[in-house]
Amino acid sequence: MTPDDEPTDQGLTKAELEDYALSGEAGGEEGMGSDDPFFVSKQASAVFKHKLLKTYFPKFVGKAGSTEADRRLAYVDTHAGRGAYDDGTAGSPLLVAQDVSEMQKLRRIDCFFVEARKSNHDHLRQLLTDNMPAGAHWITRRGRASDHLQEALAFAGNSPLFMFVDPYGLGPTFEEVASVLNRPRQGYGRKTEVLLNFIAMAFSRAGGYLRRAARSPQQENTLFRLDAVLGGDWWREIYLSSDSTAPAIAQIARGYAQRLQLKTNCSTSLIPVRDRAHKQPLYWLVHFTHHPDGVWWIREAAARAAAEWRRYCSPPPNTVEDSLFSITDPFPAEEEARQSSWVDIIERRTRNLLTERGRIDLPQDAYVLFGPDTFGQAWDKHLRQALSRLYRDGILEPRPYAKDINTYRGHRLHAQQRTSVEVKASDL
Ligand SMILES: C[S@@+](CC[C@H](N)C(=O)[O-])C[C@H]1O[C@@H](n2cnc3c(N)ncnc32)[C@H](O)[C@@H]1O
Known part of the structure; x- marks a missing residue:
């Protein structure tokens, strides 16, 4: 020793x-x-x-x-x-x-x-x-x-x-x-x-x-x-x-x-x-x-x-009782802006992947979809919001749900297919 x-x-x-x-x-x-x-x-x-x-x-x-x-x-x-x-x-x-x-x-x-x-x-x-x-x-x-x-x-x-x-x-x-x-x-x-x-x-x-x-x-x-x-x-x-x-x-x-x-x-x-x-x-x-x-x-x-x-790191400001002005906590608005920018980024990345490959497979594609900028920042809620936008735009099928989003499999729809989906939906 x-x-x-x-x-x-x-x-x-x-x-x-x-x-x-x-x-x-x-x-x-x-x-x-x-x-x-x-x-x-x-x-x-x-x-x-x-x-x-x-x-x-x-x-x-x-x-x-x-x-x-x-x-x-x-x-x-x-x-x-x-x-x-x-x-x-x-x-x-x-x-x-x-x-x-x-x-x-x-x-x-x-x-x-x-x-x-x-x-x-x-x-x-x-x-x-x-x-x-x-x-x-x-x-x-x-x-x-x-x-x-x-x-x-x-x-x-x-x-x-x-x-x-x-x-x-x-x-x-x-x-x-x-x-x-x-x-x-x-x-x-x-x-x-x-x-x-x-x-x-x-x-x-x-x-x-x-x-x-x-x-x-x-x-x-x-x-x-x-x-x-x-x-x-x-x-x-x-x-x-x-x-x-x-x-x-x-x-x-x-x-x-x-x-x-x-x-x-x-x-x-x-x-x-x-x-x-x-x-x-x-x-x-x-x-x-x-x-x-x-x-x-x-x-x-x-x-x-x-x-x-x-x-x-950004605690709410101290509110002093009876103070003349109340101090607004800037954090919620900043956080909302931050999170909505993540949804935009993930949407763009998903769009690109669908154009290149025609489909997305989770969880394997998680790194590509989140990318280096939102990986470890954004979570499943933001991913689902981005996928939902593409679904609403008629680019992605099937509809993404919160449950089991980690195993979601989706494919690209062509404009033509989307029209028929819409017609079908309004016929019901
Ligand atoms: C960073 S602290 C642990 C904190 C704890 N994991 C937590 O999250 O609350 C590191 C601890 O490891 C102890 N430690 C240092 N060297 C060690 C060793 N070789 N084996 C076991 N414990 C050790 C220290 O005394 C200290 O309490």
Whole structure:
């Protein structure tokens, strides 16, 4: 054991505490109850990831659990934290505990939480004791995620598994993530998904060590750990040959996802998360799934999370009682204009696809229809509005409905056919 691997009194090794400093994610004011600044107050970026988890996870539970005879699924949170923020806002464990309660009649969601810091772990245990419903099966472990990975996989057994990997810093190695996604499972479908927080700040700060003429042994160590996390040193060249950090990190995040995709045969979605609009991503959420529905629903969840995040970044103005003038909240009008522009964009893209190919098939065409500009922004409502316009214009058949829009199949109508449809309709 090297000095960097020895546990400190906070339960993290020196190397992991270095990760903490790298992340830059620790926010809020210190000294307000928690000794972990991350958990003092919720940041805009955390609003995004929690809304995404809250929207997506029940979808996974509903879908992946539907063909399981025992209705059992496993949730593993490798870096669970305290469970909630000091202001009471739910963190990932408490959000999932709510899902366990709400879905208990339909599904059995067994949970496994790992947290390295003692004070966080103690808080987490108490919170789960108070909030998990009677009869729920859950376990917490204090320690490093890597040391409990095999136990977590054994805990999941043959059940569908959703793993949330949300470290401050560099996180698990490439091989560890691949081993989770490639876990053997008996039963229908592979049903293993990972949602991983790829912290841009940690990678950019650690990558900055590459440019230094002289490096401390600890910095060398961090670079080797970065190689292990990213599955090789391929990223170093990208970093060094780029003029600025943000595009390099984006390329590294993509390279990482592609390498894992190749190794595990998964589909991946990369979701940038910002602290403020127009700023570079603070982190990327990377989602791995073996099922096309997973790709569809994570995009939907990202779009809902983006909407919640925008509102969080633009709170309603303070209204002072008895003030002479009331201040109008500009957000609803801005949001309406934004969303209606998405419908226009999707309509244009659908029109083009129909002209080129004569038909559209969902979910396969989702990326083409949403395009890079509205992918992860617009959601199914906007897609249906765009398709409905084309249906009303007599260009698309059949009529799109909200239900099952994700499996909609449509084809182009010629003007002639439309006329007959209209005549037929008015004849009735
Ligand atoms: C970003 S926070 C987790 C937030 C939590 N997932 C949520 O959404 O509320 C990261 C947590 O990981 C813990 N941690 C850091 N290194 C760890 C490791 N190697 N294994 C397990 N936990 C670790 C930290 O103490 C911290 O509580």
